[in-house]
Amino acid sequence: MAIQIGEEDKPYNEINVTPMIDVMLVLLIIFILLTTAAVQGIKVDLPSASSAKPLAAQNSRVIAIGDDGTISIDAVPVSLSELEAQLRASIAGTPDLAVxxxxxxxxxxxxxxxxxxxxxxxxxxxxxxxxxxxxxxxQ
Known part of the structure; x- marks a missing residue:
């Protein structure tokens, strides 16, 4: 019985880059997710006030209204009913809540x-x- 050398037994002449591409795409997706999660709040062009005093509250929530009318609480877009539910839950947990x-x-x-x-x-x-x-x- 003779042993035949087939195509499966030949050594590879090229490097298979498919696994490397998969790893790079996963790293790219992780980078995109971490970058967008690191963004604090949404950009709002605030009006100016000459006698504005800084508000420093530890128990606070930030409600932002964008130029297109979208409402967000702590950088998460919500509807008015969702905003009401979140505010009620926050006040129940923190009675001295500052908004x-x-x-x-x-x-x-x-x-x-x-x-x-x-x-x-x-x-x-x-x-x-x-x-x-x-x-x-x-001042």
């Missing part, structure tokens, strides 16, 4: 009033509105 409202200067006033009304309805104990200080203004 900071960041409204873009281009947002419609109606949207800001809806959020303010909602905060009043759920009984937010402390509410502050974020602003920027104009150059050379304030």
């Amino acid at each position: 900071i409202l960041r409204g873009d200067r281009a947002v419609q006033y109606d949207k800001v009033m809806q959020v303010l009304d909602l905060c009043s309805k759920v009984g937010v104990p402390s509410l502050g509105m974020a602003s920027t200080r104009p150059p050379g203004g304030g």
